[in-house]
Amino acid sequence: MRILIVSDAWHPQVNGVVRTLMTVRDELQKLGHSVEVIGPDRFRTIPMPSYPEIRLALGAGRKLERLIRAHDPGAIHIATEGPLGFAARRYCLRNGIPFTTAYHTRFPEYVRDRMPVPLALSYALVRRFHAPAAAVMVATQTIEDALKARGFTNIRRWSRGVDTDLFHPRDKAFLSDPRPISLYVGRVSVEKNLEAFLKLDLPGTKYVVGDGPQLEEYRNRYPAAKFVGARHGEELAKFYAAADVFVFPSRTDTFGLVLLEALASGVPVAAFPVPGPLDVIDDPAVGCLDDDLAHAIEAALAIPAEPCRDHAMKWSWRASAEQFLNNLRPLRGSDRLIRS
Structure with a gap:
């Protein structure tokens, strides 16, 4: 099948959405499918306000239409609720083309953290965006339940995976700082709630791996x-492997690929009991979820590496790609704008 993915999150951005799309694309290609990703790198862009690392496509409509026609897709997936996502949605609706979407980010909460916009208003906009989709793909049961409670329909599961060949237990001597070493990996930005970790008075050393608009601050x-x-x-x-505990302070992620990468590395997780961690850390033998993050870190430090690694081995990118493929709505007959 010729699969077209339209996403506002793509190279050179570095985040969970991009890594998910890249990995699933590669898995789909191994299965014999052709996958094309249209991202902001093909358009004139401007920096996103308050987050210049993210570039937003400008005036994408006509060029996007040409790119879609040139690819001649057998299925269209719209990954994000950004300018490209809205342009692709508009194109599909205007031409009667079925499409699927995904709910990667708790966008209303993201907006709330940056500006005084009521959650009800943001959710109404996001719900309207996803409403015409043949399927709205979500990573976890917790997010599915939350979206259903807000009136979302046509929800289908699209889980995640981890590269257990790359992420595995290693020699902790890579980092020689005072222990225990508490590690965070991810964007350094307001919505990640990173200060909940940084302000804690913890023994040992805190490490932050990642870039973002709040890095220098x-x-x-x-x-x-x-x-x-x-x-x-x-x-x-x-x-990852050199850390003693992985700390995930975010309250707004829908999944958190970094959780699986830490576990695959034999590192226990400390996090808040919120969507994402609730679905990944469903076994107390691999992490601690607590509204008191310092207590969660202390408890997680007592967890050995073996059960963490064993838990991560259950997550497969091949299974994720197959779920994605089964959720797609292939174009048929009159749905096609150009010859198959």
């Missing part, structure tokens, strides 16, 4: 923590 505000910027591949895997 937090680096200056919390000089005792070590901010090392973004890391990738083998180097990232070494940071």
Whole structure:
């Protein structure tokens, strides 16, 4: 099948949405499918207000239509609720083309953290965006239940996976700082609630791996923590494995790929009992969820590596890709604008 994905999150951005789309694309190609991703890198862009690392496509309509026609897709998936997502949605609705969407980010909560917009208003906009989709893909049962309670329909499961060959237990001597080492990996931005971790008085050393709009602000505000910027591949895997506990302070993520990467590295997780952690850390043998994050960290430090690794081994990117494929709505007959 020729699959077209339209996403406002794509290279050179570094985040969970991009990593998910990249990995699932690769798995689908291994299964024999053709996958094309249309992202902001193909358009004139401007920096997103308050988050310049994210570029927003401008005037995408006509060029996007040409790109869609040139690809001649057998199925269209709209990954994000940004300018490209809205343009693709408008194109599909105007031409009677079925499409699927995904709910990657708790966008209303993200907006609330940055500006005084009522959650009810943001959810109404997001619900309207997803309403015409043949399927709205979500990663977890917790998010599905929350969206259903707000009137979302046509929800289908699209779980996540982890590369257990890359992320695995390693020599902790990679980091020689005083222990225990508490690690955070992810964007350094307001919606990640990172200060809930940074302001804690903890023994040992705090590490933050990642970039984002608050990086310099937090680096200056919390000089005792070590901010090392973004890391990738083998180097990232070494940071994970060298930690003693992985701390996930976010309250707005829909999943959190980093949770699985930490567990695959044999590192227990400390987090709040919110969507994402509630679905991934469903076994107290691999982490601690508590509204008192300091207590969660202390409890998680007592957890050995073996059950963490065993838990992560249950998550497969191949299964994720197959779920995605089964959720798609193939174009048929009159649905096609151009010859199959």
